[in-house]
């Protein structure tokens with residue numbers, strides 16, 4: 355029996371392609387992180403991990419797609435802080451955040467940048483805040499829908515300057531970046547995984563980074579604190595989930611492959627170019643992601659309730 359089960363076990367999970375759902379459009383920061391990690395995981399798993407972009411409703415449609423998928427280990431979700439904030443922002447979600455998923459592990463925590471179309475007049479964060487207050491009925495802020503990281507950061511910015519601005523939702527900040535580059539939208543708070551190259555290329559303007567210290571790849575961009583927003587810090591952590599009921603053997607094998615991906619030199623190099631770094635391998639565990647999600651739901655709930663913005 356043991357030999358048979360060993361042989362059978364050796365041929366089991368994964369024996370075919372794994373689908374990794376990205377709950378935002380292709381070309382955005384979440385998609386960028388997912389494609390790098392999926393490629394490295396594929397090598398370790400010996401099966402392709404392919405990306406499926408399911409955008410909409412700030413990432414909650416993609417999360418629902420996986421919550422309701424077959425719990426066989428062949429559909430997973432790569433999502434970020436939005437999994438936590440959506441739990442408060444949406445009065446009725448099509449899934450129970452803390453009861454719909456198995457946890458694979460943490461992936462990376464990405465800083466954000468407050469950016470604008472390149473010809474916006476203000477030359478620093480103080481000037482941008484004055485400009486936004488003086489033009490609050492016309493300044494447009496792009497985001498990827500209520501529950502997106504860009505939405506959270508935009509909400510924090512509007513709360514910090516005590517001024518509501520006009521928000522423009524997209525299915526991801528990939529498409530939003532296209533409009534920012536084209537001058538169709540004024541400002542955005544987005545992750546360095548999507549803005550670093552444009553800032554370095556001068557095709558958009560950067561006013562601040564939301565990290566405690568300046569970033570090596572964006573040395574000339576002041577921190578929000580330097581610009582006068584003292585406690586304006588937000589890091590966008592990412593995790594990989596599977597539908598509740600996914601066999602433990604599959605979840606553990608995925609955690610192993612994630613651990614290998616986090617140590618992959620190509621992943622580390624590409625993340626570094628984009629202003630971020632892999633999470634520690636020790637966080638590529640179900641326990642680490644579960645603890646992070648529970649803690650972040652509790653942390654952001656009062657902040658969101660104070661801002662008073664909800665999805666209907």
Ligand code: MLT
Nearest residue numbers: 382384502503504526527
């Ligand atoms: C967001 O939450 O803003 C997403 O990261 C946008 C995206 O990945 O397209």
